[in-house]
Structure formats: C-alpha cells, structure tokens
Amino acid sequence: MNIHTTVKSDIEIAQESVVKPIVEIAAKVGLTEEDLELYGKNKAKLTYETMETLATKPDGKVVLVTAINPTPAGEGKSTVAVGLADAFNQIGVKAMAALREPSLGPTMGIKGGATGGGYAQVLPMEEINLHFTGDIHAITTANNALAAFLDNHLHQGNELNIDPRRIVWKRALDLNDRALRQVIVGLGGPMQGVPREDGFDITVASEIMAVLCLADSLADLKSRLARMIVAYNYDKQPVTCGDLGVEGALTLLLKDALKPNLVQTIEHTPVLVHGGPFANIAHGCNSMVATKTARKLADYVVTEAGFGADLGAEKFLNIKARMAQIDPDAVVIVATIRALKMHGGQSKADLKQENVEALRKGLKNLKKHIETVQAFGLPAVVGINRFVTDTKAEIELLEQWCQQEGVEVSLTEVWEKGGKGGVDLAQKVVQTINQSPSRFKSLYELSQSLEEKMNVIVQQVYGGKGVEFSAKALKQLKEFDQHGWSDLPVCMAKTQYSLSDDQAKIGRPQDFTIHIRELIPKIGAGFIVALTGDVMTMPGLPKKPAACAMDVDDQGRAKGLF
Template sequence: MKTDLEIATAAKLKPIQSIINGLDILDEEWEPYGKYKAKLSLGLLDRLNNEKDGNLILVTSINPTPAGEGKSTVTVGLGQALKQLGKKTAIALREPSLGPVMGLKGGATGGGYSQVVPMEEINLHFTGDIHAITATNNALAALIDNHIFQGNQAQIDPRQITWKRVVDLNDRALRQVVVGLGGVKQGVPREDGFNITVASEIMAILCLANSYQDLKARLSKIVVGYRVDSSPVTVADLGVEGVLAMLLRDALKPNLVQTIEGVPAFIHGGPFANIAHGCNSLLATRMAGKLADYVVTEAGFGADLGAEKFLNIKSRAGNLDPKAVVIVATTRALKMHGGVEQDKLTEENLAALNEGLSNLAKHIETIESFGLPYVVALNHFTTDTAAEIKVIEDWCQARNISLALTTVWADGGKGGIELANQVIQKIAEQKVNFQPLYPLTASIKEKIDTIAKRVYGASTVKYSALAEQQINEFSQHGWGDLPICMAKTQYSLSDQPDQLGRPTDFTITIRELRPSIGAGFIVALTGEMLTMPGLPKQPAALKMDIDATGEITGLF
C-alpha cells in the first residue's frame, strides 16, 4: 500500500495558473509562489463584495483518537466528489503546524487520494505564513522588554507581563523560562514562557481580520500586561501596531493550491482548536465563497471544539451563513469511546462500538442545537468489518440520521459521491435556522456555562479563585460582551482526556482566563490544558529524512 507521500508525489499537478483560470480571478489579483502555489490579493474581495456567497459546508467530527479520524481527508474528498458531480467547488483548510507534523498527529493535508498538494511543501514551511506570525509575535515580545529597559514610560509591571514568546514546535522545555539574566545591560530579569505559534493571539487575529485596516486595529487592542494598578497595557500604548501589521502584510493574503483532482484549495491560517479557535482564515473562507458555488471547510477536532468555535465565534465575526454540517466518525474512534484500548482498535468489537455511539449522539445533539442540517460521514478504514459498519448503519437508521459511507482515502472523489449527494439534498430540502448558542450580552459565566453544559454535557462548572478574580476584572475592563474560546482536551467531552464516550454528571473546571481582545474573544483554560505541547516518546520526526537528491521520505 502506498503512503500518503508516495501518492502525493506521484500526482500530476496542474500549474497554478490553470487553477486560477478556473476561478473568477483577475491577473492583478494573484501572484505565483512557485509553480503550484499562489497568494491572492485582498482586492479580490472588494471587487466581488456584492456577489452571492456559495453554499458553506462545515466538516467536523466526534472526539478523535490521538491519530486523528481523517476529517481533512473527508473535507478534501467531499470537495472532489462535488466537482465530479459538476458543481463549482472549493475547499478551505488550515495550514499545518510543524509541532504536530513532527510530533504525533501528523499533517493536515488529507490523505490517500484525497489530499491537497504539493503535500510536502504545505506540511513544512508552505508560504512562510506561520513563520511570519512567529516573527511578529516575538518582535512584540522584544519591543515590550526594550520598552521596560528604556525607561518603561507605559509603567508596565514586569511581574504582570502576559505576552509570551512563541515557536512553531512542540517544545515542553520552553513552557517556563527566565529572561533578562546577565547584568543590567541585558534587560530586566523576569519569568517568561513560550506558547506554540498556533496558540498566539496574532494567529487568531490574522484568521479573523478582514482587511489591513482591521488587522492593524485588532493588533492595537492586544493586551500585553498590566500596570501596578491592574489597568491593562495594550499594543496601542506602545505604539507598535504599525510595524506588527507590516510584518504580516504578505501573510494576510490567502494561499491557493489544489487537490489531487484539481479542486481549488484555500489554505490559510492555522490556530489549534483545543487551545485556540481552530478555523482557517475568514478571508480565505469568504474568498472561496465568492468564487465557488459550494465551499467545504473544516474546523479542528470534534464538534465540541472546532465546530462550536466556528459557529459561535468565526461565523458571528464574519457574518457567515453555513448551510450544512458533516460529522465524521470512524469505527476505531467509536470503539475507543466504548472502552477499547488504542492498540486493539483494529479488532472487531461490536459491544464497544455500540457503547461508543453515545459520543456520536452527543455531537449530533450539539449540531442540532445550532439549527443546522447534518450528515454523518463514516470514514472507512481497511480494518472495518461488515458487521461493524452494519451496527452503525442500523443505529443511524433507527434514529432517522443520514449516514454516508465514504472511501475517499482509497478512491478520491468517487468515494465521496454518496456523501456529496446527501449534502446537496440537505441544502436543497432543509430550512436552515442557524443561531449561535448564546447572545454576546450574556455574562462571561453564562457563556461558559452554556458551552460546558449544552455542548460538553457537564452538570456543573467550577471556577478557581484566579478565574473568579479575572471574570470580575475583565467585566470591569469592558470585555464582558466578547465570545468565549474554550481551551480543552480534544479527546473527551469533559476536561479530562481519559473520560471517553459520553461522560455524565461531571464538572468542568475553569482554572484561568486570558484576554484575546485583538482577536475578539476571551480564552478560558480548562483542566490541565497546555498552550505549549510536548513531543511524544517516539516523535514522527524520527522517521523523516531526505535522500541524496533532496527527495523527502517518511512524511506520512
């Protein structure tokens, strides 16, 4: 069996000009980035502003196993299937982060014959957007420390600096560091730390900004720390929003590539869904919607994370109007939620499968609560048995749930035709009554309680003393009307990764809140969630190499 990399490198890519020609893009609205990639001008949206938006389809999933469940693969395969049915289609995905690429989960370009290409370039440095975000984030960190060293006109309390440095890697050794050591000429000693780049507020800002002016305005609102009197200090107080926006000038332009079957693919922005809002850029989604009749996009991890944030945060910020949702499930993840150990997921276990379907049921309820029609996509693996598939089919039929078996990894778009037809039918036949789950006028606690109880199924929410204090302070600062971005484990509906299936009568613990005022939301950290992941015992990086000709090996 060929690897994803072998399939991707054997694919015959079209020159990016050919993909451009299939869309309503003028010569002055794009620039080539090599043979198979392009950057798109923001002026394209200005020109097409009054055009009708295409049908927006969100792909989400149940709570995944550590290896992922092929959500991106289904997204790409569905886009290719819609094209095979004669629909003008585009897909919109996030950019992969080097952290998971070199760690455990892998890349984010799909798999098999449902991939975006050039796969190896996209999974590594792509067009440098994430590096630009890293540089911008760390430039702000350097400017903060220099401001303090040069007299501290803004009266920043060095003990209350909240802005951290970032790197696009999983590096647990950098979670807590001390900077400024070495004497008076080296700066002011203080405790600091690193986040992974995709957890940076600047990543979130890039993914929610709709213009250069909006980008600069959002950057100016970033809270970098506090004064002794606890009043917030912002980027505007330092007067550096202009240089930060300059560093992001090219990164703000969406990227265009293609799938193996030539479907236009907008890949731009990459916040994680377990520690950030988990959606590709608003600019890329909107561009795709102006240029295609059907747009397939995905949000990270399960419906409890990425989909909730797509619908409560991104859709509200961009005035998006999703038409349907695809919920990806796999037999292996359902068995794991039914109590099967990870090393035995390839073995048939119908009892565990039946038990694990409770997890799918909860995610279905969540999507229904937003007023959206949905289709369950059973992403087929070669180890699935006929009996296992029948259990899921019977379960869905008994509940009048639309189910489509997809074989898009092995068959490309052809393996997603049934799914595509069902999604088209849902969009045509069902009335959409999409509404976010909470009004922005609700209090911070009311919003958190809504997500914890209606989306996760928690019975209670517990707040640490620090979180209680922060809620009061944030409300006093005028931030109480912002949406909530929950940082939570992706493996469980609860905040404990080992509580699989559909846990009941559990408590969500809010240990800390962080203001992302430039992004336009408040981050609530639950349980022991970390914003700088670590590498596993056997990271994927150990299998990666290049040969004498520079060809990459071991990249999935």
C-alpha cells in the same frame, strides 16, 4: 479503504500525483494570473485587489466538516473534507475547500500534517506541511517582535509604568518545546535588559494567529493588533500593543501573510489553505478572509474546524461565523468505526477484531455531537470514513443507528478512491441542504455574562453539569467585567480527547463539571480564552517524535513525511 499492508504512504501518493500550474487551477474559479501573486509554479496568494473585487459577488453555500472526539485510532476529518470537495466537483457542483495550515509542532511531533491522506490530499503536500508560503513564520516574527519591543520599553525607562510581574505577552515558536514553557529573560546585568519571568507559546496559540484569522482587512488587522493586551501597569490597568505604538510595524510584517494561499487537490480542485490556530487551545478555524473569499468563488465551500464538534465546530459556530456573518448550510460529522469502538471501551490493539457491542456503546459519543450540531439549528450528515477492518455487521449497525436517529449517513472511501469515494456523501449533503434548510443560531447571546456563556457551552455542547472556577478565575471574572470585556465570546481551551476536561473520560461522560483555572483576555482576537483542566499552550514532544522518521534524498524530495 484505508489500511492495507501494501498501500503507498501519503507522501508517495502525493509525489506521484500530477500538480498542475496554479494559474490553471485559478482559472477554474474565474481567476486570472493578474489576480495572483505566484509563489513558484504550484502555489500563489490572492491579491487584496482581487478580494475587493470579489466582495460584491453572491455567496456560495458553506459546509462545515467536524468529527467525533478524536482517538489514537484516527478519524480522517481532513481527508474527508478534501474528498468531499473533490466529490462535489465529480457530481457537477462548482466547489472548493478552505482549510487550515499545518503547524510544524504536530508535524514534527505526533499528530501529523493537515493536507488529508491517500487520494484525498492537498498539493504540494510536503511544502504545505513544512514552510509553505511563510505565513506562520511571519506570525512568529511579529509575535516575538512585540516581545522585544516590550522588553526594550522596560529597559529604556518604562514610561508606561508596566509591572514586570504582570506581563502576559509570551514569546512564540512553531515547534513543540516543553523546555520553553517557563523561562527567565534579561539576565546578565543592566545592559542586558530587565530580568523577569517569561515563557513561550506555540505559534498557533499566539493571539496574533487568531487576529490574522479573524481580521477581514489590513485596517482591521492593524486595529486588532493595537487592542492586544501585553501587560498590566502598577495600577493593574491593561497595557496594549497600541500603547507601545508598534501595531503599524507588526501589520507591516504581516501584510503578505493576510493574503489567502491558493493550492489544489490531487484531483485539481482549488483550495485556499490559510491560517492554523489549534482548536484545543485556540479557536481552530482557517482564516475568515479565506472562507469568505472561497464562497464568492464557488457554489459550495467545504471548510473544516479542528478536532471534534465540542471544540472546533463550537468555536466556528459561536465565534467565527458570528464575526464573519456566515450562516453555514450543513455540517458533516466524520466518524470511524475504529474510533467509535475505542469510545465504547475496546483497546487500540484489538481494533481489527469485530466488536459490535463496543461500537454500540461508542455511539453515545457520536450522538452527543449530532445533538450539538442540531442545537445550532443545522442539519447534520454523518460521514463514515471506512477502513478495511470494518466488518459488514459493524457497518450495518452504524447505518441502521443513524437511520433510527433520523440522520443522513454516508459510507465514504475517499482515502482509497478520491472524489469518487465521496460521491454519495456529496449527493446526500446537497439533498440535505435542499430538504432541511439551515436555521442557524448561536447558542448564546453576547449580552450574557462570561459565566453564563461558559455554562451554556458546558451544558449544551459538552453535556456536563456546569462550571467550577478557581479563585483566580473568579477574581478575573470581576476584573473583566470592570474592563468591559464581558460581552465577548468565550474560547474554551480544553482537551480534545473527551467531552469533559479529563482526557481519560471517553465516550459520553455524565455528571461532570468543567474546571476553569484561568481566563486570558484576547481583546485583539475578540474573545476570552478559558483554560480548563491541564491543557497546555506549548505542547511537548512524544518519546519518539515523527521527525525521527523524516529525511530528504539527494534530489531534495522529502521522505517519511506521513
């Protein structure tokens, strides 16, 4: 169970766990030391040669882990994903996980890391949650190198006739820093560049992060980088990274970052941790190369998409799966009784108190996510992440409700018991896949208009009435159609806390409209971002950041890292 006054912290559990040499972990899935580029003893990257060799092998099954809309009570989606991979191996199924890398922004801010928790964690936990193998730093460098090349082009005569008022490429930093959302660069006179407005995105919202996660080779990476739009000229025509002639240099900076990172769970299950775009402002999935490589190495691959099914899962299924030609076999929807009670109106302070009525009301949120998964033609299994405060009456109500809805349900205790606490879930996922074959289909066709695609997402995934566009967004729809971008998928940037674009509307709101304030073409990534509500691409820090509790001892061991 997940909460007890005397339990150890996640980092204490991680630091007490035995980490095996990564070469031993690689051997479990048929890899040798020759297939690896070692980053110390406990982590490694796979080589390009290895991935090419694996390409002809048969594909394993893909299980996507998603969740209900998150609440401050916590859902433990990553914990269940890690525990499920361990549980598959407990029941004799050759499995591994493919997960996202954590950003330093939420790690130092409020959300926490991305390595799971309790006895369902990925190791080395503190390294993964901090600098890891430097992939995100490489993306930050490539992003800012492009910004520097762009400003230098302006300074050196502006041969491309770029309109400084219409530069759309921002600088990036992998930290939450609201003071950098809007800045002025180039001040100080003619030798310091051309003055203009600029701004910073958090690195995981950079298009380069999305490009890296959706590229399937170095050649594809270079081609995608070249297509990225950085500005518009005085004739209002797009100017790309390729027009600046620097896509080769950016590819050089990213050549190692494109290789997936191999690590392990506490139970020594192999895990590929690679790529980390946010799901509320980006597409929220680990890299395509990691997922595709994992399913060549294992019979079952557990992968995760950020936040609830309305965000990460929708983007995994409509964007990533389409591009990667992956047909998922099943979806696990993680829910906690605590969070469902919050969706039913119970306050966070009272969550330890039994409240069957609040739980019953909150089930409307879970029901919508089940409907969304089923709309994609996929079988769903509800994974209840159990907490010690869950009462018998509450558990029985949730299990009975799932049975009445015809959805398989499993009570999991992976936080406390590791893979053993997820054996029932693993067995039910295997059973569901065998009995209910996937009939996966995307919810919209690429030939539909951008407006039609957004309405499909709002109506079928969020349960809303439709879309309302700002004057700017309406103008952009016409411009994008003229540029030939209407056949791209849509990546909705929306609050994770609600099915609507208003985070205060919890549960299952009705009769709402999604407000699109701006569209951003991410031509390198291959999708159009639709900014809704007041979602930000550079988050801020809370009043008391998580960093305030972090430290390091004299031996270099991290403290206070969750």
